[in-house]
Amino acid sequence: MQSPPMRPAWVEINLGQLAENFVIINNDRPPELKFLAIVKDDAYGHGASEIARAALAAGASYLGVVTLNEAIQLRESKIDSPILLFGERSETELACCLEFGLTCNISNRKTALAAAKLAEKKNKKFTFHLEIDTGMNRYGQRWQKALPLVSEIAAMPQFNLEGIFTHFAMSDESDKTYAMLQLQRFNELLFEIEKRNIKVKYRHACNSGGFLDLPMAHFDMVRIGILPLGVYPSKVCRRMAGLQPVMSVKTKIATIRDLESGDKVGYGMRYTAATPRQIAVLPIGYGDGYPRVRNRGTVLVRGKRAPIIGGNAMDATMIDITDIPACKQWDEVVVMGRQGDEEISVHEIAELKGSVSYDILTGWRSRLPRIYC
Ligand SMILES: *Cc1c(COP(=O)(O)O)cnc(C)c1O
Numbered sequence: 001m002q003s004p005p006m007r008p009a010w011v012e013i014n015l016g017q018l019a020e021n022f023v024i025i026n027n028d029r030p031p032e033l034k035f036l037a038i039v040k041d042d043a044y045g046h047g048a049s050e051i052a053r054a055a056l057a058a059g060a061s062y063l064g065v066v067t068l069n070e071a072i073q074l075r076e077s078k079i080d081s082p083i084l085l086f087g088e089r090s091e092t093e094l095a096c097c098l099e100f101g102l103t104c105n106i107s108n109r110k111t112a113l114a115a116a117k118l119a120e121k122k123n124k125k126f127t128f129h130l131e132i133d134t135g136m137n138r139y140g141q142r143w144q145k146a147l148p149l150v151s152e153i154a155a156m157p158q159f160n161l162e163g164i165f166t167h168f169a170m171s172d173e174s175d176k177t178y179a180m181l182q183l184q185r186f187n188e189l190l191f192e193i194e195k196r197n198i199k200v201k202y203r204h205a206c207n208s209g210g211f212l213d214l215p216m217a218h219f220d221m222v223r224i225g226i227l228p229l230g231v232y233p234s235k236v237c238r239r240m241a242g243l244q245p246v247m248s249v250k251t252k253i254a255t256i257r258d259l260e261s262g263d264k265v266g267y268g269m270r271y272t273a274a275t276p277r278q279i280a281v282l283p284i285g286y287g288d289g290y291p292r293v294r295n296r297g298t299v300l301v302r303g304k305r306a307p308i309i310g311g312n313a314m315d316a317t318m319i320d321i322t323d324i325p326a327c328k329q330w331d332e333v334v335v336m337g338r339q340g341d342e343e344i345s346v347h348e349i350a351e352l353k354g355s356v357s358y359d360i361l362t363g364w365r366s367r368l369p370r371i372y373c
Pocket of ligand 1: 038086167206207208209226227233
């Protein structure tokens with residue numbers, strides 16, 4: 001049987017813009033500074049293998065993911081570049097990591113010893129990066145306690161201690177005080193490590209915010225996730241001319257209806273027409289990842305903003321098109337992205353949800369087909 005026609009709501013990924021964003025980043029980046037492309041959570045909903053391929057074509061030295069499955073999926077789509085797994089690995093995952101040639105973050109002694117034993121048994125070397133917790137208190141070995149572990153691990157023949165890294169709790173806001181404290185802690189440890197003649201290929205600390213705003217923390221490599229996707233990690237971080245979002249979300253008008261004054265719209269009757277109105281129904285809702293809203297938010301149709309009215313449903317959203325009388329059934333509607341001179345940014349949608357851009361990007365559900373163009 002032929003595959004059914006696509007539903008009239010979808011996510012568009014502009015691979016041309018993605019390549020352009022990488023050119024902009026490459027022109028900005030000192031040539032000796034390597035970069036790791038973070039493609040966790042399906043590259044923030046953009047499609048991990050597509051974004052990974054573009055990143056590698058643009059010169060990425062590494063890919064980064066969090067779950068073992070994410071890494072295996074990249075290997076299964078024939079990507080054989082170095083892959084770094086962030087987070088804490090359970091000992092049960094280590095054999096798989098070795099088999100698929102994955103680099104892990106190992107930052108506690110118990111896991112390290114288990115990995116060493118396994119490497120010896122398989123007669124292989126375990127490549128890993130050691131995370132230093134300099135103040136985020138998430139993963140990694142606390143900075144004051146890390147030196148004995150680094151020394152012990154560096155001396156073990158089963159290991160290739162390829163990297164040492166830390167992660168900033170806040171790199172993209174104007175106040176860099178805490179980031180500078182974290183950097184100082186990291187630098188002190190690196191100094192002690194160098195004094196002991198322990199060499200690591202990759203020292204890294206920066207995410208997108210750090211790459212933009214903390215050049216003194218670049219070290220050998222930066223880890224960028226959101227920036228190549230054309231979205232800034234914050235409102236105040238440095239801007240790069242030409243960088244544009246890669247993802248848009250679009251739908252089409254499913255039906256148009258006329259309201260008389262006093263008519264109600266949607267579940268909970270959250271909207272009452274004060275005057276006769278014309279409204280359109282969009283076949284997209286909170287079940288697709290749009291925030292659940294009531295009389296808030298706008299979309300673009302015929303190059304103009306149309307407000308959402310009433311409460312949106314799992315599968316439907318109603319908009320007021322009284323002021324855009326040219327609207328027709330199946331007109332294209334932009335939920336996130338550009339149309340004409342107007343743009344609905346991911347940040348604007350994040351505000352509706354009281355959340356951040358990362359949450360909105362990753363929140364578009366898989367029931368929305370991804371179209372690459
Ligand atoms: C997600 C993540 C990044 C990427 O952050 P962006 O702000 O998207 O650039 C970098 N490093 C680590 C450890 C991460 O978990």
